[in-house]
Structure formats: structure tokens, C-alpha cells
Amino acid sequence: MKKVLLVIDMQTDFVDGSLGTKEAQAIVPAVAEKIRGFDGEVIFTQDTHGEDYMSTQEGKFLPVLHCIKGTPGHAVIPELQEFTKDAKVFLKGTFGSVDLAAYLKKRKEEIESIELVGLCTDICVVSNALLLKAAMPEMPIFVDSACCAGVTPEKHEAALETMRSCQITVR
Secondary structure: OEEEEEEEOOEHHHHOOOOOOHHHHHHHHHHHHHHHHOOOEEEEEEEOEOOOHHHOHHHHHOOOOOOEOOOHHHOEOHHHHHHHOOOEEEEEOOOOOHHHHHHHHHOHHHEEEEEEEEEOHHHHHHHHHHHHHHHOOOOOEEEEEEEEEOOOHHHHHHHHHHHHHOOOEEO
16 A cells, blocks of 8 residues: 655745745645655646637636646746656646546555645646545545645635545645
């Protein structure tokens, strides 16, 4: 049995790029330390959009170009790039990754627990946590609140409370 750490969307555009925040910048050292000390499998996700982003539903609701494949903003932040070399990386075109959930569900007998860290707590972290809980209701799922940041501190706290309500353990 192994533990899995999901590093959600720790990309340049979300840390100090077009959608960056001081809260996202502040968690970088904690996320790096979490990965460095993690005894298990580390998997990354990357929010991934195309040049047509502004014509998508998401682009209409959030009209800020970000995480366009092939741009510097799409890249995992430099502080974490070394950890991506041996990790599986899921490119996802929306908030939650159905492919990631299916991948982990197929392997659920060998997985002891899943922990999530990353950005943004109130969008992609919560979406992936809820997808995983729906796909594997008996799997222990954890979120490290000190290694996550939301669009705002208030939205971060609201997302943590939503996850607690859905039997996801917030540390």
C-alpha cells in the first residue's frame, strides 16, 4: 500500500503570473517541503488551455488568459520543477480531472490514502477532492490547508469547510 500526493496546478500563472496572489506565493516553500518529505507517489496536475480559451465557457466566466499550453505561465513553478521529472503529470482542461480520478480508481487497491495540496483551494483543489471522493468513497482523502491557497483567504476557508462536510480530512 502506498500514499499518493496530488500537487494541483502549482503553475506560474497561478503563483506569480496572470492569476497569481500573495497567498499562492506564500505556500511555495511549504509545498516544496511537503513533496521533499513525502513517502509515496507524487502526481502533478496542470491546468491547460488553448489559444481558444476566451471562447470557452470558462473564458467567458473568467476572462483572463492563463495556463495556455506552451507559454511560460503554463509551466510548473521553477521551485517545483525538479519534482516533476519522475512524477506522472495530468494535463487538465477544466477544474477537476476525470482522467486522474479514473487512473487512481483503477489502482485503489494499492493506495492507502490520497493527499492534495496546491491551487486554488476553492476551484481546482476542491473539484479534484470531490471527484476523488465520489469515485472512491471509502478512500481516506486529506487536504493540507497550509499547502493550499484560494482565490481569496475567505474562499480558501469556505472550500476547506465544503471538503470537511464531504468527509475529506483537512489538516
